[in-house]
Amino acid sequence: MHLLPRSRSTFLITIDTVLEPFMSRFCLTLALILTVHLGTSSFVMAADEATSTRILFLTQSQGFVHGSVKRDPEQAGKLAPAEVAMIQLGQQSGLFTCDCTQDAAADFTKDNLQNYDIVAFYTTGELPIADADRDYFVDEWLKEKGHGWIGFHSAADTYRTDNPEHSWYWDICGGTFIGHPWGSGSNVTLAVHDPDHPLAKPFGTEFKIQDEIYMYSHFKPENVRVLMSIDYAGSPTGGTVNAEFGFHVPVAWVRSWGEGKIYFNNLGHREETWTNPAFLESIATSVKWIRGDIEGSTEPNPVVSAKWEAKSRKDARKHDFKVEND
Numbered sequence: 001m002h003l004l005p006r007s008r009s010t011f012l013i014t015i016d017t018v019l020e021p022f023m024s025r026f027c028l029t030l031a032l033i034l035t036v037h038l039g040t041s042s043f044v045m046a047a048d049e050a051t052s053t054r055i056l057f058l059t060q061s062q063g064f065v066h067g068s069v070k071r072d073p074e075q076a077g078k079l080a081p082a083e084v085a086m087i088q089l090g091q092q093s094g095l096f097t098c099d100c101t102q103d104a105a106a107d108f109t110k111d112n113l114q115n116y117d118i119v120a121f122y123t124t125g126e127l128p129i130a131d132a133d134r135d136y137f138v139d140e141w142l143k144e145k146g147h148g149w150i151g152f153h154s155a156a157d158t159y160r161t162d163n164p165e166h167s168w169y170w171d172i173c174g175g176t177f178i179g180h181p182w183g184s185g186s187n188v189t190l191a192v193h194d195p196d197h198p199l200a201k202p203f204g205t206e207f208k209i210q211d212e213i214y215m216y217s218h219f220k221p222e223n224v225r226v227l228m229s230i231d232y233a234g235s236p237t238g239g240t241v242n243a244e245f246g247f248h249v250p251v252a253w254v255r256s257w258g259e260g261k262i263y264f265n266n267l268g269h270r271e272e273t274w275t276n277p278a279f280l281e282s283i284a285t286s287v288k289w290i291r292g293d294i295e296g297s298t299e300p301n302p303v304v305s306a307k308w309e310a311k312s313r314k315d316a317r318k319h320d321f322k323v324e325n326d
């Protein structure tokens with residue numbers, strides 16, 4: 001099931017299709033007149049759509065299904081909590097419109113990407129994206145100025161395989177889930193490394209929240225600007241830290257992709273997180289940042305990751321965390 005816009009361009013394509021058998025210079029003129037007329041009659045809506053950023057929100061779960069993206073099969077058309085939150089955020093901020101889909105095969109296509117500026121993922125597993133559509137997205141669409149990709153939570157539990165053909169996704173997302181020592185009931189403290197960065201600013205200098213926090217493989221500090229990390233000292237857990245890929249637990253980061261932008265944020269497992277003002281403000285701000293209204297560095301900060309690797313290792317010992325693969 002998916003929900004897509006009833007766009008003006010789709011309607012005009014329909015008119016062209018109907019006229020095609022009779023297409024002549026006269027009919028072409030008629031089509032243009034109709035276009036102008038329709039454009040005028042729906043002027044208010046068109047103006048709003050023209051100034052809004054358009055987001056395609058993919059919430060397809062090919063693995064674990066989070067409550068935040070679970071639609072009620074008994075209530076057709078009723079969207080999931082994260083989907084509702086995104087649509088409302090767009091309406092309340094006036095910044096964007098958001099179309100939600102759980103059908104990547106149908107909607108994550110070269111043709112449909114033309115209708116959007118930003119693609120957001122809250123997904124799991126191996127998505128049914130055609131190779132040609134993937135290549136277009138990675139090599140062209142995402143590299144365009146004003147385009148961006150936002151990953152929420154289990155976007156990092158997507159393409160979690162050993163297949164090197166999925167490395168395109170590991171690079172875009174920036175990390176791949178290996179476990180969550182901090183389960184969904186955990187009260188965690190996040191250190192904000194770059195509190196003046198517009199996407200980090202809503203979280204202050206230190207951010208406390210109850211949510212599930214992942215650890216990652218494929219995280220490359222030299223490629224990303226880390227905005228927040230878990231502070232072991234303020235994040236107790238009975239879970240086991242898998243130190244196979246290090247102790248540092250980045251929670252949010254940004255990077256550039258050509259002239260496009262990427263923002264990943266681990267938060268969002270819990271439905272309550274989708275009502276958290278700081279989280280929502282950061283998302284709204286990321287839309288302004290992706291479309292170029294505001295500046296926000298994507299310069300990689302591997303020194304921060306190195307510093308937090310050392311601190312996290314020390315704090316894991318000091319606070320008696322259970323550790324494996326050190």
Ligand SMILES: [Zn+2]
Nearest residue numbers: 066154212269
């Ligand atoms: Zn989760």
